Amino acid sequence: MNDDLRTEIRAAVTAILDRRGEDRTGRAWKELSEGGFHLIGVPEEAGGSGGGLGELAVVVDVAAFQAVPVPVAETAFLAGWLLARAGLSVPAGMTVASLDEARGHRQDGVLRLSGRLRVPWARHAGHIVTMARCAEENLVAVIPGDAGAELVTAENLAGEPRDLLVLDGVAAAASAAAPPGLDATALLRRGALARSVQLAAAARAVLVSARRHVTEREQFGRPLARFQAVQQHLAALAAQVTAMQVSAQAAVAAVEHEDADAAVAVAAAKATTSAGARQVAAIGHQLHGALGYSSEHHLGAVTTRLWAWREEFGNESHWHDHLATALHDRAWWPLLTGDAR
Amino acid sequence: MTTSIHLPPHRLSEAARRLRDDVRSFLDGELAAGTFVPRCDAWMSVADPAFSRRLGARGWIGMTLPSAYGGHDRSPLERFVVTEELLAAGAPVAAHWIADRQMAPSILRHGSPSQRERYLPAIARGECYFAIGMSEPDAGSDLASVRTRARQVDGGWEITGTKVWTTGAHFAHAIVVLARTDGSPADRHAGLSQFIVDLPAPGVEIRPIRTIDGEHHFNEVIFDAAVVAEDSLLGERGAGWRQVTAELAHERSGPERYMSTVPLLRVWAEHVRQQGDASAERELGGLTARAWTLRQMSLSVAAALAEERPPEIAAALVKDLGSRFEADVVETVRRLAGIEPRKNGSGLEGLLAEAFLHSPAFTLRGGSNEILRSVVARGLGVR
Structure with missing residues (x-):
């Protein structure tokens, strides 16, 4: 849409995330949220920072490329989107989304929620947004982080918080009816789009690091890059990374333009980025040798994210099945080109 | 020096979408009339001059050529559709494929006014077909080591040498030949030039090279002191390598580099739908995701070509992925369809047999995948 704006956002977020030092997450989050970068892509009337999905994808891309543990996908991509779709405002502080739907009931006019909800980053969150089913109503509801729900902490392969929140009649702070089409499938698709962007960015980080490493590292009296076997590995890596990037970007564009076939685009992109993660991580580690296996090297922060994110919001098998199901009603080639027949 | 390949996605215009509808209606009509049966790799191996002329009459050959040369002033992305x-x-598009894909742009760019007049309108009508004389017995992937020589003689050029793996030379109206005009093979890229030789011609012998399936698509073309006119030189003397490299961007970047086995995949998709086998469905979904991504990449490369951003590296990379996808389609169908391939069989059996016997070529033609990866490595600045 607006290439200049995106370039500016990329530069600003990169500058914030580039700074190293103590409590990287806390400082990065503070600076991102002070600058409003954590809510880009969420309309201003919903308390967001405005901008479109393309701008939001830039923020998520940079954070994933740098492997900085900040929940930009969970806040703007998921929580902000849910709230804005339901006409609610984003509360101050960190607001993250539940991946599961809560059960709701009304008691004395108060909406109370129960259920076991997977909530990435719940331990750090000021508020949690969840979809909820209450009698015949589909709702979007907000729970304060300190509302007394039981928190079971857990981490994914990259050590990112993947917590479980156990609610037993917790009172919602706010709620609204979910608009038509906003359901568990839509949330899964939205998360899959975010993870596609993140996977592609992490894959790009592996390529950049591998390229630098084979150029600088010398063995047998010459840089690794002088070996044909290494060059072939690097080219295969570049091909896979480019495939992941193109699929993620094309899916973002399809959703941003509200294409009739955006669902196919997201399914294909998450399948491509998830399936590609294996080869990217494998070649990346192979090219970095034992050095890349050390926790002191940056590579592990990226490859563990590739392995974690490919499973989240449906791995490639999930989305392969999804595409196969879509083919029950449509012929193969029109599905690929996004045409009705 | 780049650290990653920049390939932004492209969104097709509404005009391109309407054009797609027209092409689909035309193809539906042709299929209903029984003028062709879908075949794998048909862009390389199924030539039907009458079909090519019908496409020409609709304006779907030489689309990007200016109307002054019989073209249609369409964008490369409309041509992509x-x-x-x-x-x-x-x-069955093999007759005109090479002429349309690379010779029309090459002659438009490098050709003399008389060469443009002579070839471009006929190409656009679907009546003039080209072969490409690049590979030689001692020069496959290493094209710069060609030995064919062209010597300036009284009134023209005398060409001596042998070209191999020349697709369609047995029905082509002309062949473009890469030959050394100056220096020696040690000079590598310098001293090479391109010539257009009309076929058949005295001193030019065309012999079939049969492939492992016994079919005749390729030829050996022997130039035995064949004398061609002065003005058969294409472009600049000594600039042959640069011209060929630009041509290769067209040769390597098209959707045929991932779609050769799509006709098989489409028939198998229908088969899977009827069988309802969950494991086959999942693999079909996997191939569909890969095809979707390859199509987006191919579209991005076409957009890069359209904007005159040289897509050499991106094209090499897409062809590396795409040609392996073509073979994976064949292997997946073989593993899951529960049928045996039958040469000249009908339906899935026949498509599978044909695709199988063509599959070794997928990762060889137009530059082997190892060469393509070298191109990518160079683009990454490590070669």
């Missing part, structure tokens, strides 16, 4: 529809249908 027509191309991918023809490939998806497995239509």
Whole structure:
């Protein structure tokens, strides 16, 4: 849409995330949220920072490329989107989304929620947004982080918080009816789009690091890059990374333009980025040798994210099945080109 | 020096979408009339001059040429849409394919006014077909080591040498020949030039090279002191390598580099739908995701070509992925369809047999995948 704006956002977020030092997450989050970068892509009337999905994808891309543990996908991509779709405002502080739907009931006019909800980053969150089913109503509801729900902490392969929140009649702070089409499938698709962007960015980080490493590292009296076997590995890596990037970007564009076939685009992109993660991580580690296996090297922060994110919001098998199901009603080639027949 | 390949996605225009509808209607009509049966790899191996002329009459050959040369002033992306529809249908387009894909742009760019007049309108009508004389017995992937020589003689050029793996030379009206005009093979890229030789011609012998399936698509073309006119030189003397490299961007970047086995995949998708086998469905979904991504990449490369951003590296990379996808389609169908391939069989059996016997070529033609990866490595600045 607006290439200049995106370039500016990329530069600003990169500058914030580039700074190293103590409590990287806390400082990065503070600076991102002070600058409003954590809510880009969420309309201003919903308390967001405005901008479109393309701008939001830039923020998520940079954070994933740098492997900085900040929940930009969970806040703007998921929580902000849910709230804005339901006409609610984003509360101050960190607001993250539940991946599961809560059960709701009304008691004395108060909406109370129960259920076991997977909530990435719940331990750090000021508020949690969840979809909820209450009698015949589909709702979007907000729970304060300190509302007394039981928190079971857990981490994914990259050590990112993947917590479980156990609610037993917790009172919602706010709620609204979910608009038509906003359901568990839509949330899964939205998360899959975010993870596609993140996977592609992490894959790009592996390529950049591998390229630098084979150029600088010398063995047998010459840089690794002088070996044909290494060059072939690097080219295969570049091909896979480019495939992941193109699929993620094309899916973002399809959703941003509200294409009739955006669902196919997201399914294909998450399948491509998830399936590609294996080869990217494998070649990346192979090219970095034992050095890349050390926790002191940056590579592990990226490859563990590739392995974690490919499973989240449906791995490639999930989305392969999804595409196969879509083919029950449509012929193969029109599905690929996004045409009705 | 780049650290990653920049390939932004492209969104087709509404005009391109309407054009797609027209092409689909035309192909539906042709299929209903029984003028062709969908075949794998048909862009390389199924030539039907009458079909090519019908496409020409609709303005779907030489689309990007200026109307002054019989073209249609269309964008490369509109051409992309027509191309991918023809490939998806497995239509018999081999007669004009090379002329349309690379010779029309090459002659437009490098040709003399008389060469443009002579070839371009006929190409656009679907009546003039080209072969390409690049590979030689001692020069496959290493094209710069060609030994064919062209010597300036009284009134023209005398060409001596042998070209191999020349697709369609047995029906082509002309062949473009890469030959050394100056220096020696040690000079590598310098001293090479391109010539257009009309066929048949005295001193030019065309012999079939049969492939492992016994079919005749390729030829050996022997130039035995064949004398051609002065003005058969294409472009600049000594600039042959630069011209060929630009041509290769067209040769390597098209959707045929991932779609050769799509006709098989489409028939198998229908088969899977009827069988309802969950494991086959999952693999079909996997191939569909890969095809979707390859199509987006191919579209991005076409957009790069359209904007005159040289897509050499991106094209090499897409062809590396795409050609392996073509073979994976064949292997997946073989593993899951529960049928045996039958040469000249009908339906899935026949498509599978044909695709199988063509599959070694997928990762060889137009530059082997190892060469393509070298191109990518160079683009990454490590070679």
